[in-house]
Amino acid sequence: MASDPVGIAIHCAILLVLPPFFLGLIAKTKAFVAGRKGAPLLQPYFDLGKLVRKGMVYSDVASWIVRIAPVIILVAIVSAGLFLPLFGKAPIHFEGDIILFAYLLAVGRFWTLLAAWDVGSSFEGMGASREATFGALSELAFFLSLIVLVLTSHSTSLTEVFYWKLTHFGWQPVFLLLFVTLFLTLLAENSRMPVDDPTTHLELTMIHEVMILDYSGVDLGCILYGAGVKLFLFMALAVSLLWPPAAVWSGSAVALFFCKMCGMAVLIGIVESVTARVRLVKVPQLLIANFVIALFALLVAVSGRGI
Amino acid sequence: MIFLISSIAIFLLSALLALLFQEEQTKKSAALGGVMMGSLIGLIPAVRVLGGSGTIEDAWEGTLPGLTLRIGLDGLSAFFLLPILGLSALVACYAWGYLKGQKQLHATLPWFPLLVASMMGVVIAQDGFLFLIVWELMSLASFFLVTAEHERREVRHAGWVYLAATHLATAFLLVFFLLCFQQAGSFAFDDFATVPAWPFTGLLFCCALIGFCTKAGAFPLHIWLPHAHPAAPSYISALMSGVMIKTGIYGLLRACTFFPSPPLWCGELLVGVGVASAVLGVLYALMQHDLKKLLAYHSVENIGIILIGIGLGLIGRSQQYPLVEILGFGGALFHVVNHAMFKGLLFLGAGNILHATHRRRLDQLGGLIRRMPITGVTFLVAAAAICGLPPFNGFISEWLIYIGLFEGAKAFAQAPFFFAVVAIVGIAFAGGLAVTCFTKVVGGVFLGSPRVAWEQPVHEGRWQQSLPMGVLAFCCLLLGIAPQLLSPWLMTALAGLGVGTPVGEMAAPLATLWQLSCAVAIPIGLLAIGLLVRYWFIMSKRTRIAPTWDCGFAQPTPRMQYTAASYAEPLGTFFRFLLKPTIHFQKPEGTFPARASFEDHVDDLAERTLFGPLTQRIVRVLTWIRRRQRNQVPNYLAYIFATLLLLLLWEVWIGI
Structure with a gap:
């Protein structure tokens, strides 16, 4: 299962340290496109530091669920990151880890939804309802893209999948299509622009932000940090489709990975700047359209197999 | 013996x-x-x-x-x-x-x-x-x-x-x-x-x-x-x-x-029935307002998952692909045991809720986790397990079936390939909907505050009730963390099914169960560390209790909480072409609206389009026959005579 201890240590360090940076980079890109100066690149780290030092307020309705949920969500997302190769092999890899990866992310969602119910707020229930709906629908496209990955690379381990991609380097049409569908999934799963507006200040229109209204202090920090790690994972997954991770870790591999991710963050920032949020009732249509793109990718992959 | x-x-x-x-x-x-x-x-x-x-x-x-x-x-x-x-x-x-x-x-x-x-x-x-x-x-x-x-x-x-x-x-x-x-x-x-x-x-x-x-x-x-x-x-x-x-x-x-050696279409039919059961079962479950009815529809979903496994096993058998056969049948058998545990647990929990509150409607419950902690925790475990979330047992059996389906998708061509892909997407979608459905149940029943006032104080069940629920919850966790415990027994059962003992490459997926178990154990270890770190962080911090943030509204009441029905509404609206809900809506009218009400319920597709018309027709035929019955002896003698004549002719011409 495990291999090179230094590689694993660097993988874990990057997984734990870097994610907030890309949140800052996306915000900076959006500010730049809008002609503003924007917050410093490291602002998310400052925010996290501030939250960690703060005291906490709990709702009088809330049970222990809301108290342990932030840690569970964070741990589920970070553990999912242990299965995704950033460079070289992932710290844990075995045949079938692709499903564990997807289901650990589902654990995160399950607890986010439960914690939203726990405080008995109408707004949070509304956000949870939307998140549950869109999450279930985006699962369709996500699993279909996993099938395509498995079919093209003949493996059900994320590490093997991207190793195959490395040995068959090139921008095959199937991977371009997959990139599009995973990019849309990324935007939907991480409450980014066409689906949800992360900067909005009206509770009625929010999805992710409204579910976390009642967190404070360290708990809010956990949630925000977890959201950052989740975005990081989806970015790494999507960018690996175009440019797979190196086979073994090295200084240049790490640098290359960092550049790829920065490019991805800038792309997200630009996409978010030039699109408007679609109406909530239209979001399912967007997700189904995404499913259709994934279906195209499947057709392309299958036609290559000669069935 | x-x-x-x-x-x-x-x-x-x-x-x-x-x-x-x-x-x-x-x-x-x-x-x-x-x-x-x-x-x-x-x-x-x-x-x-x-x-x-x-x-x-x-x-x-x-x-x-x-x-x-x-x-x-x-x-x-x-x-x-x-x-x-x-x-x-x-x-x-x-x-x-x-x-x-x-x-x-x-x-x-x-x-x-x-x-x-x-x-x-x-x-x-x-x-x-x-x-x-x-x-x-x-x-x-x-x-x-x-x-x-x-x-x-x-x-x-x-x-x-x-x-x-x-x-x-x-x-x-x-x-x-x-x-x-x-x-x-x-x-x-x-x-x-x-x-x-x-x-x-x-x-x-x-x-x-x-x-x-x-x-x-x-x-x-x-x-x-x-x-x-x-x-x-x-x-x-x-x-x-x-x-x-x-x-x-x-x-x-x-x-x-x-x-x-069953024909190929048998397995394909089973997979098709399984996918239909899984997806429609959970969709109907999502639309239910009654706790036990919802759980009943979830049985349909889980039976669907089991049937997908069996169908996959049959496809593997007819395609001469033992690995797929083992994974399909093995996953199905594993899910049989798992479903017995978590579904039993869920119904026992529902029994406690019903016993304590005399209510089954989700929109009349809430806040029970504080009053019934044991029921709450065990129900939560079962809910996570039925959604197939790690580290509980539901994940393991779904994982086996997934791996089998992925193997099938890699190895097969034409129709079996199509069914494998449909089944993967079907199980995944059913899983996503199950998460929605069970967050709705746990949230609506156990979290928040009670939506109506109870007639009597709500209490936890007796120890005879709590003990089996605790045992079942523990089993859910145990099989989720250490699935390899069951694998020797699974092998014996598979041998009884006529699947040979897997060796070499064939044994790989069942042998990786211990890898899966390690991989599942790591998040649990991390969670323990995370909780300790959090405790260390908040030790010195000031914590206070305040009302839920209500966006400035002055007098929030428990009735203003989001209800289970409204939670499921977006998906219900999206799938209304399939679910065809019946809606009774009395709009608020006038300057000072007096009464307004909204009610909707979903009728079962099979009942509406298949069994309803079928029974109607049967009843029509039977009524027609009954009208012909005048209770006269000559008529009955004529029937007997005609029957005997027919039998005689049959014997003469065809021979018995």
Whole structure:
């Protein structure tokens, strides 16, 4: 299962340290496109530091669920990151880890939804309802893209999948299509622009932000940090489709990975700047359209197999 | 063998004693004690056989010529006996606490040991004749248990629907076994398995499929489930949903052993039925307002997942691809055990809720986790397990089926490939919807604050109720973290199914179970560290309690919480082309609106488009026939004469 201890240590360090940076980079890109100066690149780290030092307020309705949920969500997302190769092999890899990866992310969602119910707020229930709906629908496209990955690379381990991609380097049409569908999934799963507006200040229109209204202090920090790690994972997954991770870790591999991710963050920032949020009732249509793109990718992959 | 016989004897004896005793406490002790003792004794041979001590067989010459009744225990039977008896013992313990003060339920107690005995009989019967007898006994016993509260109209209706459905199933099974008998010349399962070439396999398979899937509750034959489970007392729902419907799965698997090389379309049909059951089951569950009805629809979903596994196994068998066969059947069998655990647990939890609050409607509950902590935690565990989330057992069986489907998608071409892809997307979508559905249930029932005022103080169940729930929750976690514990038994069961012992590359997925178990253990370790770190962080911090943030509204009330119905509304709206909800909406009108109401409910697709019109037509025909009946002797004599004439002609021309 495990291999090179230094590689694993660097993988874990990057997984734990870097994610907030890309949140800052996306915000900076959006500010730049809008002609503003924007917050410093490291602002998310400052925010996290501030939250960690703060005291906490709990709702009088809330049970222990809301108290342990932030840690569970964070741990589920970070553990999912242990299965995704950033460079070289992932710290844990075995045949079938692709499903564990997807289901650990589902654990995160399950607890986010439960914690939203726990405080008995109408707004949070509304956000949870939307998140549950869109999450279930985006699962369709996500699993279909996993099938395509498995079919093209003949493996059900994320590490093997991207190793195959490395040995068959090139921008095959199937991977371009997959990139599009995973990019849309990324935007939907991480409450980014066409689906949800992360900067909005009206509770009625929010999805992710409204579910976390009642967190404070360290708990809010956990949630925000977890959201950052989740975005990081989806970015790494999507960018690996175009440019797979190196086979073994090295200084240049790490640098290359960092550049790829920065490019991805800038792309997200630009996409978010030039699109408007679609109406909530239209979001399912967007997700189904995404499913259709994934279906195209499947057709392309299958036609290559000669069935 | 002695254990099997004595176990059944104890069940029968306790049923008899429970019938004879009239005093409540004695009646209860006889029935429930008998079930517990019998189950524990019956588990001994099951564990032995699964441990690899070989199969047990016995046969009695019946009084009818040529009729031998055989009972026996092979790997497959023993594997099903495990959840049946295990859950029965736990449910009996639960019932001990649950039945206190529920006088109306005591009258049907003698049927409880009979139901357990007949379920056990179904899996240990080794010939078709005995199988049909115990099958029918099981249906009747469960019918009487379902109609325990027969004063209520909907209970009588539910019992009636169940009786009709289960007899429809038996009718098809009768045809199935008689056709088998005709080919094999005996009722023994062993003789069925040695028939060299089966004619009309398709007809046989369809008979078995309809018969067994009706009992199992696969779409569109599931219509009795959502009626019967809410009507039955909760401990009976737990037993029926947890293990009784699995006898249908057992029957299907047993039928698979008769046909060594089934045609490809059988497996494909099963996968198709499985996907339909999984997705539609969970969609209908999502739209329910009644807790027990919702859980009943979730049984349809899980039966769908099991059928996908079995279908995949059959496809693998007909495509000569043992790896897929092992993963498909193995995943299905694993899910049978898992579903018995978490669905039993969910229904027991529902029983506690019902007992404490006298309410089943999700929109009238809330905030129970503070008042019923044990029920809350165990229900939460079961909810996570049924959604297939790690680190609970549901994930493991779904993982096995997923891996099998991915293998199939890689290896197959044409139609099997298509079905594998559809099944992966189907299970994934059902999983996503299940997360929505169970966050709705747990959130609506246990979290937030109560939406209505209770008539009496809400309390946790008695310890007899909490103990089995704790055991089941622990088992869910244990099998989720250490699935390899079950794999040797799974191998024995697979051998009983005619799947060879996997070696080399074939054993890889089952061997990776320990890898999976390590991979699941890592997040748990991380979680422990995370909780410690959090505790260390908040130790020195000031924490205070304040009202929930309500965006500046001054007087929030519990009624303003989001309800379970509104939570599921977006998905319901999106799928309204399929669900076709009936809406009664009285708009608020005028400057000072006085009354406004909104109500919607979803009717079952199978009931609406298939069984509703079908029964209407049947009733029309029967009414027509009844009109012709004038109760005149000459008419009946004419009927008899005509029948005899027909039979004579048949004998002359065709010969009997």
